[in-house]
Amino acid sequence: MVSKNQIKTITGLQQKKYRKQHKLFFAEGIKVVQELLNSNFELHHLYATTANLFAGLPNHKVSIITDDELKKISALTTPQSCLALFTMPDEKPLTTTGLIVALDDVRDPGNLGTIIRLCDWFGVDQLVCSAECVDVYNPKVVQATMGSLTRVNVVYTNLKEYLATAETPVFGTFMDGQNIYKQELPQNGIIVLGNEANGISAEIEALSTNRIAIPRFGNLQQTESLNVATAAAIILSEFRRNF
Amino acid sequence: MVSKNQIKTITGLQQKKYRKQHKLFFAEGIKVVQELLNSNFELHHLYATTANLFAGLPNHKVSIITDDELKKISALTTPQSCLALFTMPDEKPLTTTGLIVALDDVRDPGNLGTIIRLCDWFGVDQLVCSAECVDVYNPKVVQATMGSLTRVNVVYTNLKEYLATAETPVFGTFMDGQNIYKQELPQNGIIVLGNEANGISAEIEALSTNRIAIPRFGNLQQTESLNVATAAAIILSEFRRNF
Known part of the structure; x- marks a missing residue:
């Protein structure tokens, strides 16, 4: 289940000013989402159309949604079974070598x-x-x-x-x-x-x-x-x- | 001026089957159109929003159109001042060296x-x-x-x-x-x-x-x-x- 407010927030994240305001960004599709989950990025919330795609995540961070609901939050012409919100990390300082x-x-x-x-x-x-x-x-x-x-x-x-x-x-x-x-x-x-x-x-x-x-x-x-x-x-x- | 029939034909050329049927394809924007005009490709018709963009072309092959008309025939989100139809050439035989x-x-x-x-x-x-x-x-x-x-x-x-x-x-x-x-x-x-x-x-x-x-x-x-x-x-x- 995705509320109207959530749809508004997530589609808003297609714009930089709302990403900055909420300190959130999103990724879609199993491959990219999986890579981000396996990294230091902090999951805010995951929306997926199948429960068993991402076993092991805390229940309160996962919503199982319908294909129609995914379509409403997706930025893709052909949505890809999941969309995950992540916290925008602080910029790390630059190294000067290499x-x-x-x-x-x-x-x-x-x-x-x-x-x-x-x-x-x-x-x-x-x-x-x-x-x-x-x-x-x-x-x-x-x-x-x-x-x-x-x-x-x-x-x-x-x-x-x-x-x-x-x-x-x-x-x-x-x-x-x-x-x-x-x-x-x-x-x-x-x-x-x-x-x-x-x-x-x-x-x-x-x-x-x-x-x-x-x-x-x-x-x-x-x-x-x-x-x-x-x-x-x-x-x-x-x-x-x-x- | 672009007629309804022309709009239908040109937008149809976004699909392969109509390109094959009419033996035509199109290009947009001064740079690409200019390169095609300077090559062996044969111009079928040019639609441009300004008369002086392509001086020297035969009159019957050029139509000056409005921005609104260009929008109707263009495949781009932001149309670029001209669209030209070219004849699809026959495939040239392959060389086998190089x-x-x-x-x-x-x-x-x-x-x-x-x-x-x-x-x-x-x-x-x-x-x-x-x-x-x-x-x-x-x-x-x-x-x-x-x-x-x-x-x-x-x-x-x-x-x-x-x-x-x-x-x-x-x-x-x-x-x-x-x-x-x-x-x-x-x-x-x-x-x-x-x-x-x-x-x-x-x-x-x-x-x-x-x-x-x-x-x-x-x-x-x-x-x-x-x-x-x-x-x-x-x-x-x-x-x-x-x-």
Whole structure:
């Protein structure tokens, strides 16, 4: 059973201001919910259409609901048997060593989710986002992470100030940068990726100590840019391929 | 001016069966439309909200329409000033040399569009799709290609038969494959990528002469898979990085 008030609260959580107000976010589908349950995220409440999906959880934290009720609270076109509310944790402080990814104004939820999944795959546990980036607790981001959110620390900050005080090299990707395939890449550094339409902003560009580029193959007339998530995949693969 | 019949025809083109029946597909937005106009694709009709966007086109192929009319024919939530209908070309025959990408049952339009863009970037001009793959003229695929569709030959075929008669090595990606970073990769070959949820099917796996894997970094508990488009980015980058 889901009350009208609960429906209003849960659907409200699709908006950042209500997530902030309630300090809650939600995830859907067994895979993502299970990963979050197995992590440090604190379950607030679970709504599921079958009782035996999640045995062992305290009774007062679980409601068995109908498919119709799930449809009313879900953000998905095709709801996936469960929806769980979790407490939004406090941001953990950033570490300053190791390989770090920083995003300058990345707006697309799918791109952010995919980049979090890539960070997880390539052992990058710190992701720094400029304040303009899409919110990590946006339901579309949470779904796209496929549970990787539990293993990557995502921190929102003033990116300019953060990079200005960085003690490791800052790698910005630019069309006229140095061929990424022809250089030694360190294990400590910050990889900056820019906005989908405009790339890295001028003020962040000025803070890039190393200008890198993914070369296009051949000299044909080709596409002028890569999607930010596929660029992230190629760059992270290059940084990690020799280790 | 757009007639009711035209609206019905154009919105119908969002479905494969009507695209096949009319032998037409459409693209939206100046960038994609411009790229298609500059290619071998044949313009059927252009609908634009401003007259001077596309000077030089024959008058009878252009209609100036209002924002409201564009909204009625557009497949986008936020229509983008123009929509153009193009004739679906006949499939060109496949070449059998060079680097070729083959997709086994890739269903997501965004993934197919991103992979076409990657093929274009990395100079792969042949993309072979199994019959189960999403249609390349699906409007979401066309938009995601960002114009790369004009430079990549996409052919639908019986993938099993195609691979069974292939004369170059067939590279399938599997969790237990050989580390892709530690082998010499040829310039002739077929890279096979599998379905989003199930990977490469058993019958296609049996036809893979080379089993490759993208290793995860470290030994931590990490995400168990990469999105098919990000896997494609990393694999294509590896095949092309030394050339």
